[in-house]
Amino acid sequence: MAGVFWRKTEQSHFVRLALNSDLDEETAYTICQLINAVGWKIRKKWDWNWLEKGRGNFRSLISHSLAVPAWRVLAETDWFSLQTTDDETRRITTVAPLEGMTSLRSLILQNNEVSDLQPLAKMSKLKHLSICRNKVSDLSPLVHLQSLEELTLAHNPIESFDVLEQLPKLRSLALSNDQVSSLARCKCLPSIQVMEITGEALVDNLTNFPEMPSLKVLKIYGLKETAGIERFASLSTLELIYGELSRLDGLEKLKGLTHLEAWSSHPLSLRPLSTVYALRRVEILAPEVADVPALSRLPVLHEFSAGDKNDSEKITCNQAELEALCKSLTPWADEFKAPDRKTSPRLHVEIVSQETFDIYDSKESFGIKPGECEDGMFKSERQWLESELRSTLEGNFKEDLDGDFFLPGMTGFRRSDRLVLYSLRAYESVREIITAVQGVLCEARNEWIIYFQALLSEGADFEKLPDDAQDFTVWIYPDKIMATKENAAAFLEAMD
Secondary structure, three states: OHHHHHHHHHOOHHHHHHOOOOOOHHHHHHHHHHHHHHHHHHOOOOOOOOHHHHOOOHHHHOOHHHHHHHHHHHOOOOEEEOOOOOOOOOOOOOOHHHOOOOOOOEEEOOOOOOOOOHHHOOOOOOOEEEOOOOOOOOOHHHHHOOOOOEEEOOOOOOOOOHHHHHOOOOOEEEEEHHHHHHHOOOOEOOOOOEEEEEOOOOEOOOOOOOEOOOOOEEEEEOEOOOOOHHHOOOOOEEEEEEEOOOOOOOHHHOOOOOEEEEEEOOOEEOHHHOOOOOOOEEEEEOOOEEOHHHHHHOOOOOEEEEEEOOEEEEEOOOHHHHHHHHHHOOOOHHHHEOOOOOOOOOOOEEEOOHHHHHHHHHHOOOOOOOOOOOOHHHHHHHHHHHHHHHHHHHHHHOOOOOOOEEOOOOOOOOOEEEEEEOOHHHHOOHHHHHHHHHHHHHHEOOOOEEEEEEOHHHOOOHHHOOOOOOOEEEEEOOOOEEEOHHHHHHHHHHHO
């Protein structure tokens, strides 16, 4: 079997392309980017300046001894980024060398000069694709990517968006507002749940947008007026950023709206919101905000703020009306805290393989229910959990936590968060800390887990550490601890 795999590697499109005597410099550059990205996996002492040595002649860097082992790694890769993050780095113009990377589930090509997507056509497992800020005009190769769930297309001269109607699993779409007129030619995007439209141009209204019966989250920059918003009755989260709105008409029809953020250069009245009874959070940034008492009828409103987008401390509504409304707000705990504990904290350690441990760190959406999306309610739930964790830890330590812990948060749509331990004092209190964290998790209405790291070697007390103190990483569940064998040993040592 090893021999078969070797022959397949030798005959792969990538290797044949890399070793082609007629290889052009643009393709050679992309190949070198790919090799450089996995170089540390194929050479024990990878030269991190390797790519710099090819300036002017990237073909000279490519060899059989690099291309073959690099492809073995690349062929199995499920996440890859060729994003350019600064103005100095040379941009890629072709993705031809990626053609055989059919294991990919996520691909980021942001901020390059790619125009042809045909090499991606066989990536049938691809779920997440970003081609933001490239030169793509033709999206037709994407018709073969039937597993696509998230697609970022902003700032490309795309001529037609018709292919989007043929992607049955597409849930999230990001565009730039200069593409809105072309998008309007689509009739219906039935599976879209999240749409983000950014950029400096202005969007007149929403009347010509495609039908999107599943749309839950809409974030749009530069909207002039809300005409047509009532067409999206399933909306739960609406963010209207840097708009020129003078009215919020139509929002009264959005009976499922829970989160509203509206920025406008004109005064706004909140009267249309008086019957949107599902609203939980409202943030208005405008020169003047009128009719604040209209929100006093909303039974589950938890947060309200009104200010000036150019002056974060300037309140732009009647102070007395604001204070009266704030007294009537209900707590977020009503939403996210269970009335009764589902379980009790337990320090039982479950030892698992590294593969099992990594699932919720990088690949799977822990705790997400069918039909959910990363909307305002999910983000508010995460903020509530982080607030509960911080409050609990402060209660344990009775003083500033900055030198003991860090709560950096985790990205991605999953019910998992992160807590980092730095100090010797915190290390010596691991048992109490984890029990306290489990107490918070036990009271959460939805199931959450915490990625807990002891990074004593990076803390201020590293010179004072006992000889047996080691860094470790574990998952904290409400009633157990999950760890690999190696980390379990270091964790149990800290528990003693």
